[in-house]
Amino acid sequence: MAKPKKTPRPKAVTPKGFRDYFGAEVTHRNEMLAKIAEVYHRYGFDPLETSGVETVEALGKFLPDVDRPNEGVFAWEEDSDWLALRYDLTAPLARVAAQYRDTLPSPYRRYAMGPVWRNEKPGPGRFRQFYQCDADTVGAPSVAADAEICAMLSDTLEAVGIPRGDYVIRVNNRKVLDGVLETLGLTDDEDAKKEAVLRTIDKFDKVSIEEFWALLTTGRLDASGAFIKGVGLTQDQAQNIGQYMQSRCETAQETLGLLSQMIGNSDSGASGLKELREMAELLAAQGYGPDRIVIDPSVVRGLGYYTGPVFEAELTFEVTDEKGRPRNFGSVAGGGRYDDLVKRFTGQEVPATGVSIGVDRLLAALHAKGRLDTKARGPVIVTVMDKARMADYQTMVAELRQADIRAEVYLGNPKNFGNQLKYADKRESPIAVIAGGDEFDRDVVQIKDLILGAEIAKDATAEEWKDRPQQVEVPRAEMLARIRQMLDDQS
Amino acid sequence: MAKPKKTPRPKAVTPKGFRDYFGAEVTHRNEMLAKIAEVYHRYGFDPLETSGVETVEALGKFLPDVDRPNEGVFAWEEDSDWLALRYDLTAPLARVAAQYRDTLPSPYRRYAMGPVWRNEKPGPGRFRQFYQCDADTVGAPSVAADAEICAMLSDTLEAVGIPRGDYVIRVNNRKVLDGVLETLGLTDDEDAKKEAVLRTIDKFDKVSIEEFWALLTTGRLDASGAFIKGVGLTQDQAQNIGQYMQSRCETAQETLGLLSQMIGNSDSGASGLKELREMAELLAAQGYGPDRIVIDPSVVRGLGYYTGPVFEAELTFEVTDEKGRPRNFGSVAGGGRYDDLVKRFTGQEVPATGVSIGVDRLLAALHAKGRLDTKARGPVIVTVMDKARMADYQTMVAELRQADIRAEVYLGNPKNFGNQLKYADKRESPIAVIAGGDEFDRDVVQIKDLILGAEIAKDATAEEWKDRPQQVEVPRAEMLARIRQMLDDQS
Structure with missing residues (x-):
């Protein structure tokens, strides 16, 4: 070997936003993923492992948050192509579903577990490489597929050690929300305004109802005294949206009844409501009652590619936040139906629905519940x-x-x-x-x-x-x- | 979401040299890795998982084959730094050993499993992302650490389903080879010639002994009629090296005796021979006899960073190659001592030794032996x-x-x-x-x-x-x- 030139010593550090996992951190995660895989397998899902690298072209601009530019990925040029690290497990699945469409079974149920990479500004507890754990069904148009994934998510949480009562899976349908907005006079023609409304809705949990109204109408001063511009809706529109966000009732029947009033004559709303009702019935028939899965119109799930049912698993027990205040643990998984991702490749619409579990969040939850054996025995x-x-x-x-x-x-x-x-x-x-x-x-x-x-x-x-x-x-x-x-x- | 512009449809393909793994391909690998982890754990090794991305500075130019330029990695610029995908699991370990040197136990036994990336020309069965599975001991100067890793490798192969008799672990010491070359008059002063000799030695298995001599001396015509230049040694030197390469005897004692004649007065040779003898004794004491582990002077293990003991696990059963000819399955794992990798960061010498298992090769071997349950049951x-x-x-x-x-x-x-x-x-x-x-x-x-x-x-x-x-x-x-x-x- 040629002798290396005298150069200054390299720094022994991880790149910014990356970290190392030692000992039990690794085995706890692997054990959790193995338990999840067992449930997924029992539901008929098959494993798929794609590589970390995809063409930028195949990945597309489908980062879950639409605000993020394409720079959200790690990419480099190779000959005339651009390659990039995958930012989630859904984009590679869409590529696989298109690439192997003649040989894969249809519907194709698959699960995938592995690291994904996001080229974003790192922050405390926010890393640029992290694990995802997804299950999706491609080629199943019926909401029975969505209901199945919700049931599976419920079984999964219990299998890894979150007891019933400590979580709830909240289900909604994007078309219901579209219907409500349509009834309020916000249609697809007013894209910019509708987007602003959706973005505000996403903040619902973080503000009071009065602040929410203000944000939807004329704006408000935030804690620092800065003025946040309002969306420009009327008071009436804002109050209707506020009412919609709080329309979850004791029973699914009541919630569905309330929603049916709110969607007016909207076709989209009627279609979403029908799907929501079907899901509720399918889940009830299998015994997944409101102690596990509920209809909750306030679930929006980002602004991305979802086209129908959306769902979210929330852990309902309290933990103490960094300032010592009690708060709900919050969301650990979410997903929904996205019927357009495969179409990008083939031109043909391929219905798909799936769930993604936030592996690190769920591990943190198990930690908080004392469910991880921390007394690993040395040799x-x-x-x-x-x-x-x-x-x-x-x-x-x-x-x-x-x-x-x-x-x-x-x-x-x-x-x-x-x-x-x-x-x-x-x-x-x-x-x-x-x-x-x-x-x-x-x-x-x-x-x-x-x-x-x-x-x-x-x-x-x-x-x-x-x-x-x-x-x-x-x-x-x-x-x-x-x-x-x-x-x-x-x- | 803003409507996407009309652009040509993206191609649904993996980038060149990357592939997807489906169903049993994924579960078989995971099951094998779990079995390996169990053995590593029993030997006191702890898991470590570093991220796929490192700074180019930390990775260094330690690709196992020295011929490969730095372009062998996938890299991109970020601000003023260059980041890259790891090309093996050893370079990240050296970085970790330096970064956490004040808190890690010493010696630090760790194992790591995961994908690595090489930016090379893909070929049949040769991919640009593949799994490695390593175990290393950092901070243990004694060859007891090397012997332990050989014993562990033996246990590992049997644990995953390679029966005793179907494999052999061949052990050598780079210092013995140095000693032999020194005795022949090839010293570190003649770097270029020595490197050429080492490169030729690496081809020993692929040519006849006469061809080997020719390559070391005046050169020879290859099958296509092209002339391959010789290294320029004398006939005498070449024959001595040929004799060295064939110096493995029935028993370790005999082999060591033969080697002690070949190394003459070389200090390096004497030191290597002492280490080799110690390893043989330690392994024999634990019952790892020549049916599992043998001293074999022909093991060289590339030209890279090894500084002492080197070892290689070879599967000895026959398989049929792509042309229908029977051949030995060959190497599935290898490793050795590398005492300089951590020093790059800290300036202080840190002894280290380890093994890397070629996950895909080992899986292929289990396939060839019919050890994988291919009748996966559907739902x-x-x-x-x-x-x-x-x-x-x-x-x-x-x-x-x-x-x-x-x-x-x-x-x-x-x-x-x-x-x-x-x-x-x-x-x-x-x-x-x-x-x-x-x-x-x-x-x-x-x-x-x-x-x-x-x-x-x-x-x-x-x-x-x-x-x-x-x-x-x-x-x-x-x-x-x-x-x-x-x-x-x-x-």
Whole structure:
């Protein structure tokens, strides 16, 4: 190899907005994804793994938030093409559905799990690479497909450890909202105004009803004293929209009744309402009652590509926010029907619906609920008292590993024994094995209970521990049995 | 959303050199990786997941093949930095080891699994994104760490389904080779010539011994008649190198004895030989004999960053190549000691050693050995005879899923019943459930055994199948029990 030139040392840092995941962070996520995959599989979904790189052309400009420019992706030029990292798992699915349309089963139910990349300004807790976990049905026009995905989402949340009652899946239909706006005189001809209304609706949860009205009409001063321009609706229009946003009733029947008044004669509204009613009936028939899935007209799901049913899974238990205030945990998954994505490629309309789970949010929720086993057990550490005895130490760990016990020899510089115990501590080792010349001569080993040691260290009166000694000497031949028993005692 | 402008339709294709993985391709890989992770975990290794994107500065120019220019990565500019997709899992580990050196345990044992990207010319079976699966120990100077990784690799291969006898792990030490070359008068002063020798050595397996000598001396004509320039060694030097490459003997003792003659007075050679001997002793003590791990001086492992022990796992069973000729399956994993990678960042030498498993090669090997369950079972399909009964059909699948049976309702256009059965066939469904108005009136369902159906279709004389009817009618209440029994009969 040519000798590298003298250059300044590279900085050992992740690029801005990227991070590393260590130990349990990785295994917890993998375990959660495996549980999700199990439910998806049971529902007949097949895995699909596309690569991280797509042509910019195939990805299109379908970032979920329409405000974001194309620069929202990481892209580079190759020959005359532009390639980019995928920003979600839906755009690659649309490409796959078009590319393999002659060979894939139709409908095509698929799930996908993996990282996606967004070229955005990173912020606290906001990264430029993160996991998504999606399930979609392509080629199923009926809302039975949407209902199925909602039911599956409910089963999934329970499978990963969110108990019933701690979540609710809220279902709406974009066409109902279109109908309501149409009845208020806002049609597709007034695109700009309608978009402004939708953007304001998206903020509904974050402001009071009076502030909401103000935003829809003449504007208001925000907390900093800055004036936020209003959308310019009449008071009447604004109040109607406010009423719509609060039209969720005790039962689906009541909600649907209220909505049917609000949509007036709108065809779009009538079609959306019919779909919503069908979904409610299908879900009720399968036993997914309002304790799990509810009709909620305030669900809008961004401003993107959804064309019919939309849904969102919200966790309803309280957590404490960074300022110590209690708040609902909020949304962990969402999705809906998007009938136009595959059409981009083929010209033919292909109905599709799906859900995306926010993997990191859901993991955070499981953390908040104490559902993740945080006491990962480290390996048994065989310490090194005599470097020349390495083969003997290795034989000990080989014996432990063959018995399915996680174990390792200390492989750092063995000179300072204290460092070996510090290492064992850092690894959260349950047990250390100690054997030097004297032990080898007498064919015994010392076994040190590090969990007990830590407890005794915390507790002043060691008296109560005297029946369970912190360190025992056993014949070498009994090492495995004794360690096994000690591990059992600890758990 | 603003209406998209009329543009030509995008092409639904993966970028050149990228591919999609469907169904069992995904699950087989995940299952294999899970088994590998289990072994790594038992050996005390902790998972680490870094992001796909690194700074070009942190990645450095450490592509395993030194011939490759920096263009071997996918890179793009961001502000004044260059970012790139990782090309392996070792460079990110070196960055992590430097970045977190104050908090990580030392030695740090970590494993990593995930995609890496290479910006190279794609070829048949050669992709620009592929999986790697690595385990490394950082901060352990002793060859006990290298020996441990060889033992772990052996356990791993057996855990994923490569039986003992079908693989061998070959171990060498780069310093021994250096010593041999030094003794022949090739020192570090003659960098260019030494590199040419190493490159030729790498081709040893692909040519005859006479061709090998010719390449090391005056050159030779290749099959196409083109002249390949020789390295310019003397006949004597070339024969000595040829002898070195064939110096593997029956036992490690014999091989080590032969090597000790070849390295003459070289310090580097002596140091390498000592390490090799230590590894052989450690492995023998743990029971890893020559049926699993052998000393083989012909292992060179590319020309990259290795500084001491190098090793390679070779599968020894025969497969048929694309031209129908039998050949050994070949290498599926390799690694070695690289003591300089972390130093790039910190200036301090940090000893490190590790192994990388070629995930796709190993999967291909399991395929070749028939170790992968290719008969993935599709879902039970509940067909739709009457669209208005969708809630009833959904209730049926809900019942099956709750009993942990993979099931789905047909969600395509139900008009053509033949299409539904074709769909079931494509999904490799074991069973179809059929219920129309008549069945609902009588509170029964038809259950069709599709596996049996396919067998009968293949076989002319249906006589022998008469005891096991292809389709049965059962009361609705007995549907679940009957399907469960049918699935048991099929398996």
